[in-house]
Amino acid sequence: xxxxxLGGMRIHVIQFSRNPFDLSGVFLWPxxxxxxxxxxxxxxxxxxxxxxxxxxxxxxxxxxxVVIGSSNALENQRWLGTLELLVAAPAPFAAAIASxxxxxxxxxxxxxxxxxxxxxxxxxxxxxxxxxxxxVLAILCCVLAIGTLGLVMASTFVLYRAAxxxxxxxxxxxxxxxxxxxxxxxxxxFVGKIGWLLxxxxxxxxxxQAALGGGPWPQMGMCLVVSAAxxxxxxxxxxxxxxxxxxxxxxxxx
Amino acid sequence: xxxxxxxxxxxxxxxxxRRNDVEALRGISFEVERGELFGLLGPNGAGKxxxxxxxxxxLLPSAGSARVLGFDPAREPGKVRPRIGHVFGGDRGLxxxxxxxxxLRYFADLYRVPVREKRARIGELLELVGLAGxxxxxxxxxxxxxxxxxxxxxxxxxxPEILFLDEPTIGLDPVGAREVRETVATLRTQGKTILLTxxxxxxxxxxxxxxxxxxxGELAAAGTPSELKARVRDRTIVEIETFxxxxxxxxxxxxxxxxxxxxxxxREQAVVVLxxxxxxxxxxxxxxxxxxxxxxxRVITREPTLEDAYVSLVQAS
Numbered sequence: 001x002x003x004x005x006l007g008g009m010r011i012h013v014i015q016f017s018r019n020p021f022d023l024s025g026v027f028l029w030p031x032x033x034x035x036x037x038x039x040x041x042x043x044x045x046x047x048x049x050x051x052x053x054x055x056x057x058x059x060x061x062x063x064x065x066v067v068i069g070s071s072n073a074l075e076n077q078r079w080l081g082t083l084e085l086l087v088a089a090p091a092p093f094a095a096a097i098a099s100x101x102x103x104x105x106x107x108x109x110x111x112x113x114x115x116x117x118x119x120x121x122x123x124x125x126x127x128x129x130x131x132x133x134x135x136v137l138a139i140l141c142c143v144l145a146i147g148t149l150g151l152v153m154a155s156t157f158v159l160y161r162a163a164x165x166x167x168x169x170x171x172x173x174x175x176x177x178x179x180x181x182x183x184x185x186x187x188x189x190f191v192g193k194i195g196w197l198l199x200x201x202x203x204x205x206x207x208x209q210a211a212l213g214g215g216p217w218p219q220m221g222m223c224l225v226v227s228a229a230x231x232x233x234x235x236x237x238x239x240x241x242x243x244x245x246x247x248x249x250x251x252x253x254x
Numbered sequence: 255x256x257x258x259x260x261x262x263x264x265x266x267x268x269x270x271x272r273r274n275d276v277e278a279l280r281g282i283s284f285e286v287e288r289g290e291l292f293g294l295l296g297p298n299g300a301g302k303x304x305x306x307x308x309x310x311x312x313l314l315p316s317a318g319s320a321r322v323l324g325f326d327p328a329r330e331p332g333k334v335r336p337r338i339g340h341v342f343g344g345d346r347g348l349x350x351x352x353x354x355x356x357x358l359r360y361f362a363d364l365y366r367v368p369v370r371e372k373r374a375r376i377g378e379l380l381e382l383v384g385l386a387g388x389x390x391x392x393x394x395x396x397x398x399x400x401x402x403x404x405x406x407x408x409x410x411x412x413x414p415e416i417l418f419l420d421e422p423t424i425g426l427d428p429v430g431a432r433e434v435r436e437t438v439a440t441l442r443t444q445g446k447t448i449l450l451t452x453x454x455x456x457x458x459x460x461x462x463x464x465x466x467x468x469x470x471g472e473l474a475a476a477g478t479p480s481e482l483k484a485r486v487r488d489r490t491i492v493e494i495e496t497f498x499x500x501x502x503x504x505x506x507x508x509x510x511x512x513x514x515x516x517x518x519x520x521r522e523q524a525v526v527v528l529x530x531x532x533x534x535x536x537x538x539x540x541x542x543x544x545x546x547x548x549x550x551x552r553v554i555t556r557e558p559t560l561e562d563a564y565v566s567l568v569q570a571s
Contacts, residue, residue: 003363
């Protein structure tokens with residue numbers, strides 16, 4: 001299982017690195033997200049607010065890279081005809097799919113760091129981190145939470161042919177429910193409650209607390225709890241949805 | 255396999271959803287012995303690939319049951335998967351931007367090939383399929399024949415007891431197809447149990463020990479190639495080369511007394527009408543009489559082949 005997982009990550013990274021379109025996107029998006037964060041709040045002239053906005057933009061990009069990367073990779077598996085082979089292999093299918101979402105999670109982590117660095121380089125947004133050790137741990141927790149949420153989403157991508165379109169559509173609800181796009185205080189109270197179930201909600205808050213001061217540990221703990229829940233839910237959903245796909249004969253369809 | 259059925263369901267329409275059922279398999283039953291190379295013949299849409307996918311755990315049957323080495327592929331996929339290899343024809347099923355070596359390494363991980371054996375096993379298989387020395391090139395630069403041979407290597411990585419080959423020579427040029435057939439013949443001599451689907455008669459005749467012909471989801475006949483040929487041994491085949499023939503003319507030919515079946519085959523610019531009749535019946539003049547007004551080329555009378563047996567079985571079913 002571990003070999004299938006690590007081998008899958010390697011394959012995903014090589015495939016990704018050999019697609020100039022994907023690579024150019026990963027290079028350009030951090031600049032775009034850093035620019036949006038800066039131009040939205042530059043009039044406030046508050047360095048801490050600028051950093052908070054940059055962190056929010058960076059987590060938004062991280063989620064986008066994971067959900068779009070995973071859905072694109074899974075749709076690609078359909079087009080290549082390898083999805084059936086992954087299902088028919090003796091190694092657990094969840095290991096093959098998790099390798100894709102976790103590899104996308106690491107691409108997302110790069111996107112996070114790159115957004116902060118471009119903000120610093122182009123707009124002089126200060127990266128004054130209150131607790132660097134906790135900050136690094138919080139990023140890793142956020143990658144884990146986002147990658148495993150990607151696993152749950154990916155289980156639905158197995159069932160539907162238009163995985164990439166579904167992936168694009170799934171960006172916005174998570175941005176909104178986690179308070180990344182607009183503050184949760186301006187939204188109805190139930191939206192915040194939904195956010196509690198989402199890994200990026202806790203990941204973003206852990207990163208923000210570690211960067212701006214405050215105890216990030218409870219949020220990191222929640223990241224780990226929801227990540228564990230996502231792994232269980234994702235594995236169960238994958239098993240169920242593969243059964244459905246075997247029943248409907250939709251694994252081969254493109 | 256015992257009475258295997260498979261129905262595909264789809265829905266159409268937006269406001270009023272209508273269900274559309276397509277019966278791909280309607281109660282197929284046959285057995286394959288260990289170490290046997292068994293051919294599954296049939297026209298497009300006959301149910302060959304559906305059969306293989308059920309056996310390879312990728313599809314669930316709607317009714318009936320199947321056993322693979324004593325295990326049920328529908329209920330015990332985890333026990334079937336390590337024991338089988340599945341190779342399908344065509345361009346798909348490989349990571350194009352990766353080298354052949356990277357593809358094989360990954361599938362070796364997925365198929366749980368022991369780490370110590372992985373390198374040697376990949377080397378052996380590359381030799382077997384004739385890709386040694388080309389393994390570091392990206393798959394996207396491979397010819398179709400090379401991809402197909404890489405597919406076979408992938409399917410053999412974990413040394414499966416049974417190999418499912420689904421139209422492995424489809425779309426290959428004659429040289430590429432011959433190379434793949436040679437590889438399959440080598441595997442047969444190594445004692446592998448192989449289930450091969452194809453719609454090329456000569457391929458089945460050359461490779462298979464036994465053949466099942468399926469048509470429209472039903473088993474039309476099963477037996478050795480000689481047994482199937484024997485079914486039309488009492489017949490004579492008349493090949494009439496035409497340059498376009500009307501449907502009603504074919505119907506007139508079918509109505510001629512003594513004619514068992516009529517089929518057409520396109521060969522370059524010509525449409526060849528293949529008429530099967532009882533041996534000894536002299537029908538050529540009568541057939542040519544019915545073709546009055548149709549431009550006719552060469553006319554040949556010959557002995558029946560496996561392909562004629564196949565045509566006869568498919569038309570009769």
